[in-house]
Amino acid sequence: MTTLIDDIETPALIVNEQVALSNIRKYQDHCNAAGLALRPHIKTHKTVRFSREQIAAGAVGITCQKISEAEIMAQGGISDILITFNIWGEAKLFRLRALAENVEKLQVTADNEPVIRGLSAAFSSAAKPLGVMVECDAGAGRCGVQSAEGAVELAKIIVESPGLSFSGLMTYPAPGGAKNVVEFMRRAKDQLEQAGIACPAISSGGSPDMWSAETSGIVTEYRIGTYIFNDSSLVARGACGLSDCAAKVLATVVSLPANGRAIIDAGSKVMTSDTLGLEGFGLVVGHPDIKFTQLSEEHGTLEGATDKLKIGDRVSIIPNHICVVVNMFDTFWLQNSAGEFSLANVDARGLIT
Amino acid sequence: MTTLIDDIETPALIVNEQVALSNIRKYQDHCNAAGLALRPHIKTHKTVRFSREQIAAGAVGITCQKISEAEIMAQGGISDILITFNIWGEAKLFRLRALAENVEKLQVTADNEPVIRGLSAAFSSAAKPLGVMVECDAGAGRCGVQSAEGAVELAKIIVESPGLSFSGLMTYPAPGGAKNVVEFMRRAKDQLEQAGIACPAISSGGSPDMWSAETSGIVTEYRIGTYIFNDSSLVARGACGLSDCAAKVLATVVSLPANGRAIIDAGSKVMTSDTLGLEGFGLVVGHPDIKFTQLSEEHGTLEGATDKLKIGDRVSIIPNHICVVVNMFDTFWLQNSAGEFSLANVDARGLIT
Numbered sequence: 001m002t003t004l005i006d007d008i009e010t011p012a013l014i015v016n017e018q019v020a021l022s023n024i025r026k027y028q029d030h031c032n033a034a035g036l037a038l039r040p041h042i043k044t045h046k047t048v049r050f051s052r053e054q055i056a057a058g059a060v061g062i063t064c065q066k067i068s069e070a071e072i073m074a075q076g077g078i079s080d081i082l083i084t085f086n087i088w089g090e091a092k093l094f095r096l097r098a099l100a101e102n103v104e105k106l107q108v109t110a111d112n113e114p115v116i117r118g119l120s121a122a123f124s125s126a127a128k129p130l131g132v133m134v135e136c137d138a139g140a141g142r143c144g145v146q147s148a149e150g151a152v153e154l155a156k157i158i159v160e161s162p163g164l165s166f167s168g169l170m171t172y173p174a175p176g177g178a179k180n181v182v183e184f185m186r187r188a189k190d191q192l193e194q195a196g197i198a199c200p201a202i203s204s205g206g207s208p209d210m211w212s213a214e215t216s217g218i219v220t221e222y223r224i225g226t227y228i229f230n231d232s233s234l235v236a237r238g239a240c241g242l243s244d245c246a247a248k249v250l251a252t253v254v255s256l257p258a259n260g261r262a263i264i265d266a267g268s269k270v271m272t273s274d275t276l277g278l279e280g281f282g283l284v285v286g287h288p289d290i291k292f293t294q295l296s297e298e299h300g301t302l303e304g305a306t307d308k309l310k311i312g313d314r315v316s317i318i319p320n321h322i323c324v325v326v327n328m329f330d331t332f333w334l335q336n337s338a339g340e341f342s343l344a345n346v347d348a349r350g351l352i353t
Numbered sequence: 354m355t356t357l358i359d360d361i362e363t364p365a366l367i368v369n370e371q372v373a374l375s376n377i378r379k380y381q382d383h384c385n386a387a388g389l390a391l392r393p394h395i396k397t398h399k400t401v402r403f404s405r406e407q408i409a410a411g412a413v414g415i416t417c418q419k420i421s422e423a424e425i426m427a428q429g430g431i432s433d434i435l436i437t438f439n440i441w442g443e444a445k446l447f448r449l450r451a452l453a454e455n456v457e458k459l460q461v462t463a464d465n466e467p468v469i470r471g472l473s474a475a476f477s478s479a480a481k482p483l484g485v486m487v488e489c490d491a492g493a494g495r496c497g498v499q500s501a502e503g504a505v506e507l508a509k510i511i512v513e514s515p516g517l518s519f520s521g522l523m524t525y526p527a528p529g530g531a532k533n534v535v536e537f538m539r540r541a542k543d544q545l546e547q548a549g550i551a552c553p554a555i556s557s558g559g560s561p562d563m564w565s566a567e568t569s570g571i572v573t574e575y576r577i578g579t580y581i582f583n584d585s586s587l588v589a590r591g592a593c594g595l596s597d598c599a600a601k602v603l604a605t606v607v608s609l610p611a612n613g614r615a616i617i618d619a620g621s622k623v624m625t626s627d628t629l630g631l632e633g634f635g636l637v638v639g640h641p642d643i644k645f646t647q648l649s650e651e652h653g654t655l656e657g658a659t660d661k662l663k664i665g666d667r668v669s670i671i672p673n674h675i676c677v678v679v680n681m682f683d684t685f686w687l688q689n690s691a692g693e694f695s696l697a698n699v700d701a702r703g704l705i706t
Contacts (some may be wrong), residue, residue: 009706011442043650065651085618086607088665091362111608114664142617142652144609191534254439255464255496263496265438269680269705273626297396297676298438298705299419299495311467312441323377325648327622330703350683352622352651353362 010252010314011266013325013332018302020045020228020245021053026228028057034101036215039063039082039203041225044323046077046348048076048128049168049230061105063205066087067095068351070106076347082203084135084223086115086143092155092353100130107131111144116157116164117152123163132158134202137185138184140174148187153198168201168220175206175237176303178213207265208237233276233321234281242318247332248282248285249317249325251300253309263304268295270328274321285316292317356686358695362465363605363667364619366678366685367694373398373581374406377538380563380580381410389568390555392416392435397676399701401429401582414458414577418610420448420532423459423705432457435556437470437523437576438494445706446475453483459485462523464497469510469517476516481608484520485511486556491528499539501540504658507552521554521573528559528590531566536672538571539540561590584675587635595671600685601638602670602678606662615659617668621648623681637671645670 007252008014031038041063051062051073053347059109059286061080063114064070070081073095080103087108089094100106100123110116110132123130134154137144145151151169158166169188185202204211205223213222226233251266271281273295284302294301302315309315319325325330326332327349333341375394384391394416404415404426414433417423423434434457440449440461451457453476459630462467463485476483487507490497498504511519522541526534539557545552557566558576566575582600583593588680604619611615623632626648634645637655647654655668662668671679675678679685680702686694 007444009442011705083468086616088605088618089362091360107679109570111610112664113408115607133595137610141614142649142654143610143646189506195566252441254441254468257496259498260495261494263439265441268625268627268677269703272621272630273677275626276622295497296495297680311439316370324626327650328703328705350622350681352364352681 005250008250008251008333008341012250013227013247013329014250014335015247015318015332016230016335018337019244020050023228023230023244024054024057024247026206027224028059030211031199031222032058033086034215036219037221037222040228041205041223042069042073042328042348045226045228046326046346047344048073048078048347049344051078059143066351066353067092068353069348070099071095072348072351074099074102077207082107084109084172086112087111088115088118092344093118096123097126100126100268105140106129107167108301109133109135110154111135111158113154115287116154116161118161120161124296126163129163129165132164133168133170133201134158134189136169136171136184138171138173139180140172142172145340148184148191151188152191152195152197155192162320166197167299168199168203170203173204173206175208176293178204178215179208182214182218187296189218191216201231207234208239210239225323232318233278235283236278237317245318245324247322248284249319251315251317253311253313253315255307256306256311260303262302263275264300264302265298266300266317267298270325271295271300271317271319272321272324272328277321281294282319285318287315357681358603358694361603361686361694363603363624365603366600366682367603367688368600368685369688372597373403373691376581376597376599377407377585380577381412381535381612382468382529383564385411389572390574391563392576393573393581394558394576395422395426395701397578397579397679399679399699400697401426401431401700402697403627404429404431419704419706420445420452421706422701423452424448424700425704427452427455434458435460437462439465441468441471448474450479453479458484460486460520462486463507464488466507466510467473469507469514470702472516473516482516485517486509486523486554487593488523488690489522489524489525489537489541491526492530492533493525493579495525497524500674501537501544503540504530505544505548505550508545509548513629519550521552522558526557526559528561531557531562531568531648535567535569535571542571543583544598560587563592563691582675585671585673586631588671591630598671600675600679602635604668606664606666606668609659609662609664613656613659613660617653618651619653619670620651622650623678624648624653624670624672625674625677625681627677629674631673635670635672637670640668657667
């Protein structure tokens with residue numbers, strides 16, 4: 001199916017395939033050179049298509065945050081999946097057990113004993129053990145055990161739990177927190193060795209620090225999501241350039257109510273209110289003197305040099321935070337290297353359980 | 354289908370039907386007493402079911418923001434629809450024309466001449482004219498003509514345009530801006546009369562001021578959305594009480610990593626990052642000493658007196674901004690007066706075009 005960009009109804013999400021594939025390639029090369037296994041997080045693209053491209057480029061597997069995302073990816077043939085979430089409750093454990101039978105390698109994370117007990121109860125009769133990584137809080141202040149001692153304590157419980165195998169340590173660092181990760185993980189790894197527990201992998205991640213994160217031979221695996229599309233937050237943090245941004249929101253100017261103000265048909269229902277600490281709600285491509293200053297649900301407000309715009313003009317926006325924006329679209333337009341557009345599904349959109 | 358709340362997988366959206374119906378009734382009574390036509394905005398509930406309840410209670414019709422929302426509501430049998438948006442472009446005008454043939458009464462808004470010209474071109478051969486209201490900016494600074502003179506100018510163009518009929522003036526006021534609305538609309542109405550143009554309706558709206566908005570016999574129609582479910586922003590603004598909040602997010606505590614911190618399985622992918630100026634991301638029902646302080650995409654951070662919580666506990670959250678939260682769910686659980694739960698679709702979720 002081929003479509004002209006003028007025929008695309010707005011608001012729409014447009015993904016430049018060549019830029020996305022180039023981003024995949026560049027970071028895979030980086031990980032190969034650094035001796036890191038790359039396990040991309042699908043939360044950014046949410047598509048089987050791009051998961052396959054990441055695997056084909058050399059990724060060891062993928063990362064998902066929810067079972068429902070992993071289910072869709074497994075249906076799409078992805079066979080090595082890490083779910084970085086504490087899975088709890090009978091319904092979810094039942095689904096996790098079924099999922100394990102449909103992939104070659106499945107891992108989850110856990111940061112507390114009740115979750116490990118639940119996983120063990122669900123997998124004690126399984127054909128193969130479920131890999132469980134211990135989630136560590138190396139400074140980000142979200143989930144995770146607070147100390148190396150805490151990590152070893154949970155690793156011991158996993159090792160002793162029927163149906164489970166200890167598959168390593170995992171953390172999601174604060175931006176700029178790679179040094180803390182290395183220190184935490186070195187301590188935990190030493191203590192695991194002292195306890196006679198092998199640590200198959202140490203997994204860290206985060207796109208803001210992707211080019212600079214110190215791994216020191218301690219971190220063995222890197223998880224990132226945003227790098228495939230990039231966004232204005234990563235441009236602002238120097239992790240990529242504007243030309244590396246693969247995904248943009250196409251919008252139409254529908255109102256020019258006053259001097260210096262233009263209203264577009266893309267509001268928080270497509271852009272979301274995530275600012276990631278930036279001013280405004282995205283970069284207006286080709287209009288550095290126009291700011292995206294306000295959002296209602298279906299309207300976006302542009303301010304500045306709007307005198308160049310007329311009703312019906314199209315503008316392209318590079319979002320602040322592309323992951324959450326992709327989640328607002330059922331479908332996106334994929335632009336190939338010949339400039340042709342085809343409509344594709346956001347396979348894992350809205351999968352929250 | 355009957356379900357126990359413990360069987361509902363989280364995160365989930367739970368709507369108390371009796372509270373929603375009571376909210377519909379109370380505001381309809383208020384409008385009846387005030388001599389105002391009520392035209393609820395479906396952006397909050399996004400369901401045919403509740404649109405029908407609003408009409409059955411006495412609403413004159415509904416308000417939608419996008420054609421796709423109106424299409425779903427028309428399919429569900431709603432016959433009087435106002436789309437408060439500047440409709441632009443061949444594809445959308447084609448759909449608008451088809452929609453007009455499927456409802457009894459269809460109106461849109463416009464705040465500029467190019468949009469009116471487009472509407473006229475699409476409807477010049479239609480069996481009945483399209484009602485067009487002129488959108489006025491009475492201080493909110495979004496869309497709308499900037500003056501009464503501007504409104505009359507566009508009204509004249511509408512009156513003279515084949516296929517269109519001038520159906521009145523519309524505004525979306527800034528919170529607390531009802532007085533400015535009355536002043537703007539009185540001037541515009543006077544000038545329309547002087548120009549010999551009848552003004553069939555003057556439509557204003559906004560939930561924050563719903564009980565107090567001065568209408569002074571000038572405003573004839575009120576549009577609100579949030580009142581059906583309410584949310585913590587309306588509680589904070591004194592427009593409702595906690596017991597009037599009909600829609601809550603059910604979440605599970607999945608991690609208790611440190612003293613004073615609990616992590617739930619509801620992040621920005623269900624809560625959104627909309628704060629509406631409030632601190633935090635929602636009220637934790639029954640836990641006034643716990644704050645909802647941070648969001649990642651799939652994790653929410655609760656801080657405070659979390660020592661009462663254990664892994665697997667369920668918490669109910671009253672969101673800051675319920676409209677955008679409903680849009681994050683494909684389905685919701687409707688709890689009836691007997692306490693039974695049934696799964697229902699969010700019919701207009703994600704309809705952005």
